[in-house]
Each structure stands twice: as C-alpha cells, then as structure tokens.
Amino acid sequence: MTPHIEAKKEDIAKIVLMPGDPLRCRMIAEKYLTDIKLVNTIRNQYAYTGYYKGKRVTIFSSGMGCPSMGIYSYELFKFYEVEEIIRVGSCGALVEDLKLYDVVVVENSYSLSNYLYELEGGLTRLLPSSEELNSRIYNAAKKMGISYRFGNVHCADAFYNELNSESIVKDFNCLAVEMETFALFSNASTLGKKASAILTVSDHLITHEKTTPEERQNSFNTMIELALESIE
Numbered sequence: 001m002t003p004h005i006e007a008k009k010e011d012i013a014k015i016v017l018m019p020g021d022p023l024r025c026r027m028i029a030e031k032y033l034t035d036i037k038l039v040n041t042i043r044n045q046y047a048y049t050g051y052y053k054g055k056r057v058t059i060f061s062s063g064m065g066c067p068s069m070g071i072y073s074y075e076l077f078k079f080y081e082v083e084e085i086i087r088v089g090s091c092g093a094l095v096e097d098l099k100l101y102d103v104v105v106v107e108n109s110y111s112l113s114n115y116l117y118e119l120e121g122g123l124t125r126l127l128p129s130s131e132e133l134n135s136r137i138y139n140a141a142k143k144m145g146i147s148y149r150f151g152n153v154h155c156a157d158a159f160y161n162e163l164n165s166e167s168i169v170k171d172f173n174c175l176a177v178e179m180e181t182f183a184l185f186s187n188a189s190t191l192g193k194k195a196s197a198i199l200t201v202s203d204h205l206i207t208h209e210k211t212t213p214e215e216r217q218n219s220f221n222t223m224i225e226l227a228l229e230s231i232e
C-alpha cells in the first residue's frame, strides 16, 4: 500500500499495461482478461489484475501528464516490484505521412519536462524505451500482421500551446506528441526497470482530421491486443 495505491503487493502483476483513462482500464480488463480483480480505486484511478492467455497482468490507469504517470509508475516499480510497464495511449500526429489510427511504437521520448531532473538530477531530454520490450512488440506485431511506425515522440506538458512544433519535429525527429512517456521512461531508467509505449494516432496536428468514437475504439483495440500479445 502506498499513498496512491491501496492494492496489496501480491495483487499487482510484474507486468503492467498503463492506459491514461480509468474507464479504458476497466474496458480492457473486462474485454480481454479472465479472473479479474479490481485492485485500486483511490481517486478512481482504477486498476485490475487478471490473466491474458494464462499470463498474469495488471492494467493500471496513469492519468494524464508526467506528474500523474510519474507517481503511479514510480510506486509500481519501486514498492510493488513491477518489472515492466507498457504505456498504451493516444498521440497527436506531427508529420504528414502519419495517418489517423496509425500505431506508433516509441523509440525515444523527447521532452522539455523537468521530471528527470527533479527525480535524480538527470539533464538529458531524450530517453529511450526498452529494447527488450520493443523486440517483443516487434515479434508480436509480425505474428499478428500489424504494421506500426517506430520513432521518437515529443512528450509535452502543455496540451494547449501557442508554439509551432516544427523545430521539435525537425531537430528531434518526433513523429507525434503525447504527455506521459518521459516520466515513465525516467522512472524506468532510474529504477533499473523496463518501459515502452504503444500509441495510436487520435488526432492530426498538421491535417486536423478528426476521429469518430467508433473508429477510435477499433484502433485502440488493435493497440491493446498488440501490447497483450507482447507480454511474456
């Protein structure tokens, strides 16, 4: 038990998938897992532990932004001895050749966030995901016939901003923008754990195309199935 998680230590699996939204968390657990148990309700930040094809997994909602993801992933790694976290969420496309609903597997997270500096004095602005998790994601995608883009994302603190992102895209090769990977990868690197992220494009910052809820749900399912098939 921690200030933000009421689960008993043994109720959290060693492998955790983290969507941002607590209701998505419940939907994933109910649709894909067997023997599910609700293991956290503090702040309605729902978490469920169950089995996917016999493998034990916890689905834990991160909330939005680095501070929220930072708290939950730190406590899971440090106090619940979680070994691997895969973030599953949405992103906004920053390049024209990325289309709505495309799946992006994050290679590096670029951020101006101070999260890593506050955590351990680290000054880098570019943090990598886990090569081991990425190779499992790659193998699962190949088996399932799913294609995805592998590249960098910009992890932003401001969802609404007046700045144009062109220089970020150019200088750091960011395909998309989201708001949680930098805290997750910071915690993994500081605590010696593994973390990666699989995202789907929910909006396009160049073409301004919009998704429908139904289309969003279908592409979300593809991403979740890929994450679940990647766990060992």
Ligand code: HPA
Pocket: 090, 091, 092, 156, 159, 177, 178, 179, 202, 203, 205
């Ligand atoms: N900005 C930041 N995070 C996001 C976006 C966005 O446009 N879309 C989905 N997550």
